[in-house]
Amino acid sequence: MPLFEAPSRQVTAEYWSGAEAAGTARLHRGLRFVAGTFTDPLTEDRGVLVEYAEPPALAAPEALNSLVLDVAADGGVPRGQAQLRAPATAVLPPPWRPTLTYVRLVRALPEVPLDHGTAIVPAGPEHRAAVTEWLERAVRQGAHDAGLEPGGEAVREAAAETLADPGLRSLVAVRDGIALGHAVVRTGAVDAVTGEDFVELWDVLVEPSVPGAGTVRNALTGAAAELARNAGLPLIGHVVHGRGEHGTRVLATLRDHGWQSDHVYWKAELAELGAAS
Template structure:
């Protein structure tokens, strides 16, 4: 952590509020184009400081030209900020143990590593994941999701698994295996996306089988597996993301940290 704060100071993104230091810089979402102040480090003293949360819209205006929103990273033990802040993304860490019992449908599901012939389909699936994630946020002009997806698939350490049923590809899991948490310095494997195009029963079975393959890959790499759930922010949160998180916790996942969101210009009701 000390190294991260030193680097933040050198990059001129280490800020101070009433004697407590935090790290914040401008970020533009590559898909939605939303301009944000992104707070990547917030100490516990600020996480529980209502004055700091209230001051962040002003701080964002000082640091970002016409900001649309603010994102703040909080460790799961730091609690939740006051309204109108809402959860944007939950990050979960897999415990590394076996997944829940697989439905019998999984006997009809096979999982293999992706091959070059899968790339076009993978670009479509990853592009769809980007569109789905953007749909949870404010309306905006989408960037070139196919180009962004191609860039993600070209990242060093990217690995994808493909689920098949009756020799037909029905879904994928894509891992980014060369990730490092910029705040903690921890190396990890990111489960970037799982998507299965099938009815509910087959989708659940294929998702479970794909997840098992990802857990094995992360174990082989000797790094934790980190996944995420994107929450809706357009209606104050409809609880759907919370229900997904609750279900994942029963399947071997544990909360790690979250991004909390507030649109600029929103007043407390």
């Protein structure tokens, strides 16, 4: 029995009215989109984000590409990347390629027994330095996987912003007083498009040198799932596709362990879309 079914992909009335008020709701070739320009917080590069495209638009890449180029021209973005949010079932042709897949836990995870002396506890002040370093590492690795190389200050600012989130909860695995790894979740998260409340599994990390690191990681994920279950909300995480087939392999493993793809962000270079038009 699934824990939480994926919600309808229909946008909420509040989302659409907000997009209209912001000037990002667009009707292009008879198809509805929500799109505008954005600035990447890590690199400060500008690009185009298509946050919503109605289903027929995803089956008409020529209209989608034309819309993106129009938004770029209107926003004064001559070069850079376009990003598109689409349902997990959507398949786009090149030059679009998946960059980030959000996944939801749909089956209960098995209980993971930990060896004597290992426990999972809420992060305390004594763990702040370790949690901060792990978050910075996660930001840096995620950016690298996405083909970005942000500066050190940008990485530190992104990690600090995450730590400052009032809904952040950090769980730390400790053994003999030593922090081994953490699971970071954001409570009170809301999907702006569907209006769904959820708990976001932002990061799970265990130091590779830790004996039984895989078991500890599974236990941390299980603790995050329990936190979401106690809140009566779905647990949603993400997989960065990066270079090669690593992301695809990770997704296949997750599907075997109770996770289901929810929605996907795709990307393409504006120059590639111009050449394909």
